[in-house]
Amino acid sequence: xxxxxxxxxxxxxxxxxxxxxxxxxxxxxxxxxxxxxxxxxxxxxxxxxxxxxxxxxxxxxxxxxxxxxxxxxxxxxxxxxxxxxxxxxxxxxxxxxxxxxxxxxxxxxxxxxxxxxxxxxxxxxxxxxxxxxxxxxxxxxxxxxxxxxxxxxxxxxxxxxxxxxxxxxxxxxxxxxxxxxxxxxxxxxxxxxxxxxxxxxxxxxxxxxxxxxxxxxxxxxx
Numbered sequence: 001x002x003x004x005x006x007x008x009x010x011x012x013x014x015x016x017x018x019x020x021x022x023x024x025x026x027x028x029x030x031x032x033x034x035x036x037x038x039x040x041x042x043x044x045x046x047x048x049x050x051x052x053x054x055x056x057x058x059x060x061x062x063x064x065x066x067x068x069x070x071x072x073x074x075x076x077x078x079x080x081x082x083x084x085x086x087x088x089x090x091x092x093x094x095x096x097x098x099x100x101x102x103x104x105x106x107x108x109x110x111x112x113x114x115x116x117x118x119x120x121x122x123x124x125x126x127x128x129x130x131x132x133x134x135x136x137x138x139x140x141x142x143x144x145x146x147x148x149x150x151x152x153x154x155x156x157x158x159x160x161x162x163x164x165x166x167x168x169x170x171x172x173x174x175x176x177x178x179x180x181x182x183x184x185x186x187x188x189x190x191x192x193x194x195x196x197x198x199x200x201x202x203x204x205x206x207x208x209x210x211x212x213x214x215x216x217x218x219x220x221x222x
């Protein structure tokens with residue numbers, strides 16, 4: 001399967017959003033997933049195996065912080081990056097090997113939500129306020145729930161690509177944990193403050209993204 005064929009198939013599974021017309025970082029990220037996923041598909045690796053591997057990596061993110069409050073967030077950031085790659089590669093494996101399925105899409109979505117909960121748990125372990133972490137997780141979950149229910153109600157595509165999408169969450173988790181780790185090498189208080197600031201950024205992105213999505217959903221369904 002060529003890149004163009006993959007991009008067309010990927011768009012069909014993601015509400016018609018063509019990755020060839022995406023921004024350079026998004027296009028580059030998806031092309032990386034294609035490059036890594038195609039040989040795995042040829043080797044017969046099941047997409048679900050990659051999904052499970054990514055989820056297991058996510059589960060290690062808060063454990064890394066709990067194991068070492070100082071340098072642990074730096075390790076956690078690396079794990080978030082690996083999990084993000086796995087999250088894209090599983091879809092690439094499914095598409096390039098012709099094993100994309102509705103149940104696989106469901107598994108991937110559930111794994112994404114559980115993985116994000118693990119990332120937010122890492123910020124809590126680093127010192128962020130628990131209630132703030134819950135708000136961040138709730139807004140992200142609501143974002144995906146609204147889109148899913150709107151699609152069932154008759155919205156024909158994904159509605160809108162908002163600032164609160166999955167790539168934004170990956171970026172905030174990755175950069176936030178890197179900065180938290182850097183702060184932890186100085187003082188524990190600085191690490192906790194940085195972790196809290198990262199979750200605030202997550203909340204702002206998720207909240208604004210939800211408002212964007214709701215506006216589009218209202219136009220599509222009213």
